[in-house]
Amino acid sequence: MVTTHSAHHPALPPVSYCALCRAFDRTGITPRxxxxxRVLDEARQTADPVHLVHLxxxxxxxxxxxxxxAHPDKALPPIR
Numbered sequence: 001m002v003t004t005h006s007a008h009h010p011a012l013p014p015v016s017y018c019a020l021c022r023a024f025d026r027t028g029i030t031p032r033x034x035x036x037x038r039v040l041d042e043a044r045q046t047a048d049p050v051h052l053v054h055l056x057x058x059x060x061x062x063x064x065x066x067x068x069x070a071h072p073d074k075a076l077p078p079i080r
Contacts, residue, residue: 043070 024031039056046052047070049063056063068075 039066040070043067047071047074 020031024034039052039058042055043049043052043063043066047067049060049067052058052063052066053060058066
């Protein structure tokens with residue numbers, strides 16, 4: 001929806017809070033759900049938690065959980 005190019009493009013008006021709310025109301029999902037889906041999709045593509053940390057600014061433990069969710073066959077057994 002918003003990229004680094006569209007966020008600061010001089011020919012485009014800024015996106016308002018109301019416009020974003022209206023767009024999400026029409027879809028039936030929340031921004032948080034969309035963000036989580038985006039992180040999970042990236043985890044499916046890369047399987048690299050370090051990449052997720054750098055790309056999304058999330059905690060390393062969170063990145064590992066996303067990778068384990070995306071690739072359950074590659075997850076190591078829990079340490080006892």
